[in-house]
Structures are given as structure tokens and as C-alpha cells.
Amino acid sequence: xxxxxxxxGCWTGEGEGExxxxxxxxxxxxxxxxxxxxxxLAYSQRTWSLDDGRPLHAETGYWRASxxxxxxxxxxxxxxxxxxxxxxxxxxxxDLHSTFVGCTTTAKAVTQLSRRFVLGGHDAASExxxxxxxYTLSMAAAGLPLQxxxxxxxxx
Amino acid sequence: xxxxxxxxGCWTGEGEGExxxxxxxxxxxxxxxxxxxxxxLAYSQRTWSLDDGRPLHAETGYWRASxxxxxxxxxxxxxxxxxxxxxxxxxxxxDLHSTFVGCTTTAKAVTQLSRRFVLGGHDAASExxxxxxxYTLSMAAAGLPLQxxxxxxxxx
Numbered sequence: 001x002x003x004x005x006x007x008x009g010c011w012t013g014e015g016e017g018e019x020x021x022x023x024x025x026x027x028x029x030x031x032x033x034x035x036x037x038x039x040x041l042a043y044s045q046r047t048w049s050l051d052d053g054r055p056l057h058a059e060t061g062y063w064r065a066s067x068x069x070x071x072x073x074x075x076x077x078x079x080x081x082x083x084x085x086x087x088x089x090x091x092x093x094x095d096l097h098s099t100f101v102g103c104t105t106t107a108k109a110v111t112q113l114s115r116r117f118v119l120g121g122h123d124a125a126s127e128x129x130x131x132x133x134x135y136t137l138s139m140a141a142a143g144l145p146l147q148x149x150x151x152x153x154x155x156x
Numbered sequence: 157x158x159x160x161x162x163x164x165g166c167w168t169g170e171g172e173g174e175x176x177x178x179x180x181x182x183x184x185x186x187x188x189x190x191x192x193x194x195x196x197l198a199y200s201q202r203t204w205s206l207d208d209g210r211p212l213h214a215e216t217g218y219w220r221a222s223x224x225x226x227x228x229x230x231x232x233x234x235x236x237x238x239x240x241x242x243x244x245x246x247x248x249x250x251d252l253h254s255t256f257v258g259c260t261t262t263a264k265a266v267t268q269l270s271r272r273f274v275l276g277g278h279d280a281a282s283e284x285x286x287x288x289x290x291y292t293l294s295m296a297a298a299g300l301p302l303q304x305x306x307x308x309x310x311x312x
Contacts, residue, residue, distance in 0.1 A: 060200070062232055064236055064262070074232040074238050075238070076218055076238065077230065080240075099260070
């Protein structure tokens with residue numbers, strides 16, 4: 001799982017969200033990746049309002065090394081969503097596309113997600129020490145097609 | 157979410173697993189429930205072999221209060237599984253049945269799960285201080301029908 005090692009650690013930063021159904025917003029974020037010696041990374045994420053610090057979103061789950069460059073991500077969201085993403089890691093860029101999104105009875109329906117992560121300063125010499133993790137996330141929800149929702153830049 | 161409050165805290169103990177496709181096994185377990193002020197509990201669980209302490213299973217996710225007695229559970233497993241359970245809390249007994257189980261491409265297929273949790277010493281007077289959390293889990297996997305897989309008793 002060498003291709004997932006550069007993710008390890010705690011990342012913090014800020015991001016911006018938008019969607020046709022809501023007002024644009026800015027948020028603070030903390031992302032943690034850690035491992036237990038098995039071929040996956042545990043993952044948790046939380047965001048908060050930059051206005052008053054109140055908690056916004058959260059996610060938790062696992063990133064599985066399913067091949068030399070492949071990754072499978074399984075996530076649970078407290079909004080009542082479970083998500084499976086699959087994708088490829090290439091030159092510090094991780095492109096993930098949902099293969100399944102499931103919702104509880106009372107959840108607001110999300111039907112599709114795409115996530116792109118970019119490790120800044122990532123090259124053969126600095127593997128594991130990249131200092132920046134940026135991502136964008138697109139979402140299909142509320143009956144709307146897949147479109148941009150979130151962008152953030154985090155620092156180790 | 158009063159009906160979920162008795163779960164809060166850290167629980168540890170031991171359990172036994174069996175399934176037609178594997179040798180019976182015993183395991184140690186730690187379960188944690190915590191909250192962030194929103195109407196759900198964060199949940200994480202890990203088990204280890206009683207033989208040599210090596211990590212076995214893990215799960216992470218959220219328990220959502222979806223009504224005065226209702227609960228929705230969203231979970232991710234590092235084995236490449238996501239799980240949605242829904243159920244009811246009644247007199248210290250929580251019965252959950254999967255409404256969806258999703259698997260990544262390389263996961264071993266699980267198709268259905270049922271979980272029953274029993275809070276020991278749970279009554280109106282001791283709410284929030286129950287000292288025992290027992291559970292049983294049934295699973296349909298490897299092409300076999302839903303059947304008993306795990307039983308454990310944990311202490312706060």
C-alpha cells in the first residue's frame with residue numbers, strides 16, 4: 001500500500017462549499033489518516049463553521065489498497081449516507097468515483113459523488129512528506145446532476 | 157436522542173464468533189460511543205485475537221436518532237463493506253436490521269446483517285449508567301443465508 005502512505009497523518013485547513021440549494025459557505029477542516037498494520041488506512045474527517053466554530057460535516061471510514069495503484073474507499077456520514085468510492089492513485093493525484101451511495105430512510109438523498117485529491121510537493125524524493133493535500137468534491141443530490149460542491153486545501 | 161444516551165462511553169469485553177466457513181474463534185473487543193452535540197452518536201469498534209492480540213475486525217460510523225425510539229446506523233468496515241441498519245430501541249434492547257449492505261469490488265460479499273444489543277441493568281432509574289452491553293450479530297455472507305455469527309458481552 002505504498003501508494004497510500006503519503007496520506008498518513010493529520011491535515012488541517014480551510015475550504016469553500018457551494019450547491020444550487022444552499023448559500024455558499026467557508027469551513028475549517030481536519031482530516032486524519034492512520035493505520036493499524038493492515039492493508040488499509042483508517043480515515044476520519046470533520047469540518048466546522050469559520051463563523052462560530054459550530055460542527056458542520058463529518059465522515060469516517062477506511063481506504064483500502066486494492067492494487068498497486070488502486071484504492072477502494074468505504075465511508076459513513078452522520079447525515080445517514082454510506083458511500084463506496086473506487087479509483088486510482090497516479091503521481092500524487094487520487095481520483096475517486098462512487099460505485100455506490102446508500103441513504104437511510106430519513107437522510108436527504110445523495111446519489112453520486114466524485115472526489116479528487118492532490119498531494120502537493122509529491123514526488124519520488126518527498127514521498128510521505130508532502131505538505132499539502134487539496135481536494136475537490138462533486139455531488140449529485142436533491143435531484144440535481146453531479147456538480148461541484150466542495151474545494152479545500154489542507155496542510156500537514 | 158434520549159434513547160441512545162445509555163450507549164455513551166467506552167465498552168470492553170470478549171466475544172465468540174462462528175460461521176460455517178471458518179473455525180470458531182474468541183476475541184477481545186472495544187466499543188466507543190461519543191457525541192458532538194448533534195443528534196447522532198459517533199461509533200467505533202475494534203476486535204483483536206485473544207491468542208496473540210493481533211487486530212481482527214473494525215467498524216466505524218454513526219448512530220442517528222431518527223425518532224423517539226427509532227435509530228438508523230451507518231457503518232463502514234475495512235473489509236470493504238458499508239452497512240445501513242434501521243431499528244427500534246425498547247426497554248434497553250436495540251434491534252437492528254440491515255436495509256442495505258454494499259461491497260467494494262474486492263470485498264468478500266456480505267448481503268445481510270442483523271444486530272441485537274441489550275443494555276444490562278437498564279431501567280428508568282439507571283439510565284445512562286447501565287454497566288453491561290451485550291450483543292449478537294447474524295450475517296448472510298459467502299452465499300449462505302442469514303445466521304448467527306457473533307456474540308459478545310462488554311462492560312463499561
